[in-house]
Structures are given as C-alpha cells and as structure tokens.
Amino acid sequence: MNVKIVLPVYNDWEALKLLIVKTENIFKDKKVQLSYLAIDDCSSLPFEAKVFEGINIKVIHLISNQGHQRAIAIGLSHLADNNDADLIVVMDSDGEDQPEHIVDLIAKSQQFPDKIIFAKRKKRTESLLFRTFYLVYKFIFKFLTGHVITFGNFSLIPASKLKKIANVSDIWNNFPGGVIRSKLPFDSVPLDRGVRLAGNSKMNFSSLVLHGMSAISVFLDFTAVRILLFATAMVLFSVIGSGVALYMKFVLNQATPGWASNLVMAFFIVFLQGFFIALFILFMVLSSRRYTSFIPYFGYKKYIDFIE
Secondary structure: OEEEEEEEEOOOHHHHHHHHHHHHHHHOOOOOEEEEEEEEOOOOOOOOHHHHOOOOEEEEEEOOOOOHHHHHHHHHHHHHHOOOOOEEEEOOOOOOOOOOHHHHHHHHHHHOOOOEEEEEEEEOOOOHHHHHHHHHHHHHHHHHHOOOOOEEEEEEEEHHHHHHHHOOHHHHOOHHHHHHHHOOOEEEEEEEOOOOOOOOOOOOHHHHHHHHHHHHHOOHHHHHHHHHHHHHHHHHHHHHHHHHHHHHHHOOOOOOOOHHHHHHHHHHHHHHHHHHHHHHHHHHHHHHOOOOOOOHHHHHHHHEEEEO
C-alpha cells in the first residue's frame, strides 16, 4: 500500500523533520510505502534538502503566502495530476496531528474504502480560553450554516476521490468545509490532538477568527438565508410592536405621555436595522453569483514557484 502524506509548511522545517522521523518509525514494520509532499507556503526560512536526505519527499514552493487551506488545495490539485499513491493523508506539519493516528484512519478507510475519513477531535491540548472560543465558534457555525464541524484538516483521502476534491471550489477557502459542502461521502474517527513537536505556533487570535470565517463562508448561501430570516423577523417584530403601541395609545388610551412615541421610535430603529441587513445580504448573494468560482484543479499551477 502506497500512502502519500500532504503537509502544508510555513517555517516549521524542524517540526516537519521530527514528524517524518516519528512517522517512519511507526510504519517501519508495516507493509506501507510512505512518501511526502510538503507545500512550502512561501516560508522565510529555507528548506534544506540535506536535512531530509534519505526521505522520499517532494517540496512545492509557493510563489506567495496563501495560508494553510489554499496550500492544501494546491497540494491536492498537484497530486490529482501526479499521483502514485493509493491513499492520501492530509495533516499539519507541526506534530499536533499525531502520525500514529494515521493507522486509525487507514483502518477506518478499509471499512469504508470510498469515503474520505477525518480525524474527529476528541480531546484538545490548547488553553481553556482557546477551547472556550472554539465552543462558541462551533455554536455560531451550527447556527449560521445548519452543519456541525468537529474536525480539521487531518484526514485520509482515497485516490479515487482525489480529482473530485481538487475540483471542489470551496476547498480553496476551507478544506473540511469544502468536503462537507461537496456532498462527497465522508466519515470520521474520534482521535486526540497532540502537541507541537518544535517551535511556536504561528496561529494567533486574528488568524483563528479568519479561519472560522473562511469555514462559514463556504456555506454563504445557507448563512445568507438564515440571516435574511432573522432580519425579516426583526422587521415583523418592529411592525407588530409599533402597531400594539399605537393601538394602546389611540384606541385603549392606556399609554402614558411620551411612552408610545418613544416605543414606536425604538421599533422604527429596529425596523431600519432589519431592513438594511436584509438588503445587504440580498445584494451580497446576488453579487457573488456574478462571478465564476475558482476551481483549484484548473488554477493551482500559477501559484507554484518551483518544485524540488
């Protein structure tokens, strides 16, 4: 069995070497042939080939920094044209995706050979603050999209699904979200997240927020419908509330002086907010439909500087 491991890298060459050594040790007694495809996301630290001597690794150097999600999309698109593996594993290069769990992904894939298998996060090692914000993110994601996302990039892809994934435009913004949206069959395995093998994380709070927004953007039409319904409810609530206030003032004569006018003014503000939110969402969705979606498989080559 040939397994190709795809790893987006930004300056994490030391962690990558430790990860590969660890992976090779895990699979040295198994009938698995490993090879590696690292996507260098325009790192400021150079790739030193002699450090990886004896390892079957190819490095795609990107011409500019594109971020992890697009680096993965470029790597998978390149493999769709140049694949010699039976299974493709996507994982981070810092070691937080533990290589021993590749065995679990392969075992699950043998049960469901036509499915993409994701590592579902069972236990995380981040700080309490991070985990709190992550729970908030999952709630917002569920509320806005109607979907539940409990996994990241760590996954196993059968070779038969590789070209189909590379033709999914949404993986350009978010790989797991794109797979969910694509309707391709997938499953997951509950696995613990590991710790970084070397160096410091490049992910800060802003990056995390942007990553979450990119996942939500994959489901823009679902999100837009839900926000539109919420804005419509705001408008209806303000109209009904204003009607009740005016009825109490002019029909029942129960309103104290100034109370009804203040209440109607407040409902009018809510009405305007709901109306303009609905208008903005409507124009945003209609505007997005004017442009052709970017398909990674057909456009990835222009982002590659060179391959070694």
